[in-house]
Amino acid sequence: MSLPDANAWQLPWRGLGLSSNLDAGDQPHPYRLLAGSPGLFDFVEYSAPLSLEETRAHASLFPEMWERRGEVPVLFHPVHLNLYGPELEPVKALQDLDAHARAVGSAWVGNDIGWWHAGGQPFPGYLYFTPPFTEAGVRDSVAHALHVQSHLSMPLALENPAAFARRGELHVLDFLARVQARTGLPLLIDLGHLLSYQLAAGLPLEAGLDGFPLDKVIELHIAGGVVTRRRGRGYYVDDHTQPVREELFALLESLLPRCPSLRAVTFEGDGHPPEVAALTLRRLRELVPAAPRPPLTLTPVREPAPELTRESAPWSLFETGYGEKPETGGDEEGARAETDFRLAVVAETLDKDWPVSRLLLAGTREELRTFTASREFRELFEGLGRSPGHAFAAWARRRVRERPDEGAAAALSFETYLPSAFMMRAPPAPGPGQVGLAEDVRVGTFPVDLTELVFAAKSLRRHLTGRAWACEVLDVSGLESLAQVARRPAPGPWSFVVRRKGRRLEVVTLPPGMLKELCSLMQGPRAVEELPSPVLSEGLARGLLRRG
Structure with missing residues (x-):
């Protein structure tokens, strides 16, 4: 040209x-x-x-x-x-x-x-x-x-x-x-x-x-x-x-x-x-x-572009940056800080779609580094993958096959299924005098009850983050308690509420009575007076319901 x-x-x-x-x-x-x-x-x-x-x-x-x-x-x-x-x-x-x-x-x-x-x-x-x-x-x-x-x-x-x-x-x-x-x-x-x-x-x-x-x-x-x-x-x-x-x-x-x-x-x-x-x-x-x-x-630049030498070894920087290999003979402390930051960004990216599975399978620095050093993660940047989330799903499925973990497998299966709840047709909007599900809310079902696991993942994040402020370190050993909860799901089938929040999906845990009423609204809106007053008030306050 x-x-x-x-x-x-x-x-x-x-x-x-x-x-x-x-x-x-x-x-x-x-x-x-x-x-x-x-x-x-x-x-x-x-x-x-x-x-x-x-x-x-x-x-x-x-x-x-x-x-x-x-x-x-x-x-x-x-x-x-x-x-x-x-x-x-x-x-x-x-x-x-x-x-x-x-x-x-x-x-x-x-x-x-x-x-x-x-x-x-x-x-x-x-x-x-x-x-x-x-x-x-x-x-x-x-x-x-x-x-x-x-x-x-x-x-x-x-x-x-x-x-x-x-x-x-x-x-x-x-x-x-x-x-x-x-x-x-x-x-x-x-x-x-x-x-x-x-x-x-x-x-x-x-x-x-x-x-x-x-x-x-x-x-x-x-x-x-x-x-x-x-x-x-x-x-x-x-x-x-x-x-x-x-x-x-x-x-x-x-x-x-x-x-x-x-x-x-x-x-x-x-x-x-x-x-x-x-x-x-x-x-x-x-x-x-x-x-x-x-x-x-x-004055416009008219210098011809020289050949790319690749002598600066960019893929070597990739391998060091994501923890596949350590920095040698250079700024080892700075390289570790860079890897830590990159791993934190990867964790934040994965937590949008895999908040429970990521904690169970890649909750520590070393486990997260195992993912970023994997072939699934590397192939993502060789034109063979679709997104970090898809790469994590492929790695996580392989990880569960190689090291069976029923709790992690159930969480992974649930979070794989979750987006399909929004593939169902949305219930009709409520008319005057009616109440229905909010536009960004759906109700789904799953074979086992993971209510405790969903709650525990949110609760543990708050606890560990709060301790990190005082101790100046994130004590990830506390994740072992989450693994215990994952191994004891309640019998199903389980109905749950999921809400779209920005670019992520949030599972909302609710009391059985309120959950039953929201499940009924998947069939269509109901008259305001048909819903128990506490359910109506709480549902509107939490953004789960909307009036016509």
């Missing part, structure tokens, strides 16, 4: 922006925030699939974003884009990216230098792999970046990745400067990501900035995060739902006058309630006023 045909890139001043995942149900809703506080920010930077058609189909906020892009400009920050890893992005995917960015008027596209996905699957929690900060890592990242840029009509801005462990002889800023020098591409500095490296290396926050090409920086990111400490060492976890740390506000203030090519500052505030996001944006507005500035002219 020919390189972009343009004499110059004209990058407009975008000012202060707010990030969004384009889900109308997420907080903060950028357009409602602007409606309540006009001028609070200037643009929206959003994450979405590379394909415009896929984004249209799945991003519920896309229609409003599309309709208002003339008054509220947008920047596309895809995060589905590999700028490191064993394989280059397919040409078709990059053509989709270019068409998407051009259609919405994104003046540039920014992305972290990292390995985001493999085999069609993003890594759990979009927790990418950071390249090693070595000469081999530089070469492979340059190959990826120039390959992507060769298919784009607008510039690709290279973002410094987050880091738990020190891998390689280069400082992250030296690594980024070398990639920039060999590609000629502009830069995006994420302040929290920079803090993550400085903590891992035991360095002051501004270490490495002297001599760094700040004149190539066109965008800055600031977001929430948490600093944790163990064994005398600090780690920064890039969690956008958390408050922005004071040292990042200070770093932003010091960098603003030192970045002459700066075009945008983005607050990655996804997950913040609107009133909290507004407080942060007002503080940032004082640093980034709304006054317009002239466009920045950049």
